Amino acid sequence: MINVNSNPINNKVNNIKSNFKEEFIMISTFKKTVAFVLAMVIMFGGCVSSVTVNAAKSNKLKMPTGDLAAAKVIEASGNPLLKKSSLKSTTRSLKSSSVNQRVWSKYSNDYAENKLNSYEKGLYNNLDDVCYDYLVDSSLNATYNPIYSGYYLPGAEYSNLTSDEVGRVIELFIYAHPQYYFTAVHYIRYSSSVCLYCYDEFAYGEDRAQVTNAVFDKLDKYVATAKKATDVEKTAHDLICKNVSYQSGTYDQSMYSALMEGKTVCAGYSQTLSAILNACGMETVLAYSKGHAWNKVKTNDGWRAVDSTWDDQGSTIVYYWYNKSDSDIRYKDTQYDHYIKADVAWYLPAATKSSKTANTERTTTTDSADSNKLETPVIKSLKAGSNKSMTLTFEPVSNTANYEIKISKHSKFKNDVHTVTVDNRYSAITFTKLTKNKRYYTKVRQVRKSGNKTYYSKWSSVKSVFIKK
Numbered sequence: 001m002i003n004v005n006s007n008p009i010n011n012k013v014n015n016i017k018s019n020f021k022e023e024f025i026m027i028s029t030f031k032k033t034v035a036f037v038l039a040m041v042i043m044f045g046g047c048v049s050s051v052t053v054n055a056a057k058s059n060k061l062k063m064p065t066g067d068l069a070a071a072k073v074i075e076a077s078g079n080p081l082l083k084k085s086s087l088k089s090t091t092r093s094l095k096s097s098s099v100n101q102r103v104w105s106k107y108s109n110d111y112a113e114n115k116l117n118s119y120e121k122g123l124y125n126n127l128d129d130v131c132y133d134y135l136v137d138s139s140l141n142a143t144y145n146p147i148y149s150g151y152y153l154p155g156a157e158y159s160n161l162t163s164d165e166v167g168r169v170i171e172l173f174i175y176a177h178p179q180y181y182f183t184a185v186h187y188i189r190y191s192s193s194v195c196l197y198c199y200d201e202f203a204y205g206e207d208r209a210q211v212t213n214a215v216f217d218k219l220d221k222y223v224a225t226a227k228k229a230t231d232v233e234k235t236a237h238d239l240i241c242k243n244v245s246y247q248s249g250t251y252d253q254s255m256y257s258a259l260m261e262g263k264t265v266c267a268g269y270s271q272t273l274s275a276i277l278n279a280c281g282m283e284t285v286l287a288y289s290k291g292h293a294w295n296k297v298k299t300n301d302g303w304r305a306v307d308s309t310w311d312d313q314g315s316t317i318v319y320y321w322y323n324k325s326d327s328d329i330r331y332k333d334t335q336y337d338h339y340i341k342a343d344v345a346w347y348l349p350a351a352t353k354s355s356k357t358a359n360t361e362r363t364t365t366t367d368s369a370d371s372n373k374l375e376t377p378v379i380k381s382l383k384a385g386s387n388k389s390m391t392l393t394f395e396p397v398s399n400t401a402n403y404e405i406k407i408s409k410h411s412k413f414k415n416d417v418h419t420v421t422v423d424n425r426y427s428a429i430t431f432t433k434l435t436k437n438k439r440y441y442t443k444v445r446q447v448r449k450s451g452n453k454t455y456y457s458k459w460s461s462v463k464s465v466f467i468k469k
């Protein structure tokens with residue numbers, strides 16, 4: 001008897017039963033994933049700060065990755081430190097101590113928020129309340145926490161969320177609200193509240209008011225220029241590429257670095273593009289992998305992926321990563337740069353192929369959302385575990401098809417074979433109650449039903465592992 005226990009993000013549990021002698025297969029409780037295809041060409045094996053590869057016509061393209069800062073969380077006990085700050089201005093003469101009025105919500109996007117459950121949305125809204133107060137109220141100072149040597153905002157309360165769920169909500173919130181330039185994905189997590197980090201430079205309210213006015217004066221000039229243009233999206237994209245250089249710095253995870261310093265990394269590029277296009281009325285979200293960030297823009301022909309960071313080639317702007325499908329934007333990925341983090345992919349829109357062909361289109365891959373040609377999954381690892389078990393991990397491919405997995409004790413899969421189909425939300429499976437001192441073989445392919453027809457990708461390469469104990 002086979003029991004298949006699933007545990008996706010929405011906490012629903014599905015049970016599937018099938019026969020396979022005495023062997024037991026259990027799908028691990030990995031978070032929900034939206035699957036994607038391994039890039040056609042993997043040029044390098046690791047995340048680096050900058051790589052150069054040959055492109056068409058012998059052009060040298062710089063594709064920097066790995067500079068999206070990983071979320072930093074400090075686990076703490078007790079209650080957050082909420083004493084009034086004794087901060088004083090670092091500016092000698094304050095020109096203004098108040099924030100100019102604006103429609104602040106126009107710079108953000110609520111696509112991900114609409115997919116949150118009630119508990120997640122509770123934390124999301126509490127974070128928004130705290131950050132909004134600090135954006136518009138110059139009388140508020142961030143609090144210095146001597147234990148953790150940094151300035152933090154007041155606690156935003158949450159309930160019935162795991163630490164991973166809290167982290168995911170914070171990431172989605174920060175990347176959907178570029179207007180909160182003074183904070184980043186860095187926080188202290190208490191048992192029922194979280195305190196977001198505040199950059200030191202923006203901790204004092206009156207100083208922050210001056211910076212806020214300057215940041216949004218600059219941003220609104222970009223918005224006005226883009227609105228007047230025939231092609232709003234391209235104009236915004238080009239404004240960033242022309243006025244920003246790829247360079248790391250203290251504030252490079254915020255759009256402040258792009259607007260006020262003229263230098264940033266992918267986080268600054270993508271947050272600035274989100275803010276401009278959202279303010280222009282074009283729905284735009286920030287998408288991110290483990291080390292890279294880019295955008296998805298809702299055009300009149302559907303959602304498209306845009307990477308202004310990679311399109312900025314110094315003195316030249318290219319459009320190899322402009323208005324692409326999810327598969328096409330992976331053109332020349334150096335690792336898994338444009339594969340959205342597995343636990344957040346469901347919260348973001350899928351970018352599909354355009355029905356129109358632009359002169360910069362590169363159609364070297366097929367987007368399975370528009371075709372019945374499914375791409376072949378790649379097995380990342382197959383490892384033996386304790387208690388006669390093994391764990392299979394494969395690279396996610398597409399969010400429109402499921403996975404069919406065969407396992408056997410025979411390399412040719414002719415005898416003693418079992419086939420299991422798993423939901424596309426998963427990319428890791430643990431097989432338990434296997435036979436000791438036996439070698440097991442496995443392979444994976446995509447499968448999708450469309451009407452009365454069933455479509456399959458090619459099988460992945462076969463992987464095997466020896467079960468010792």
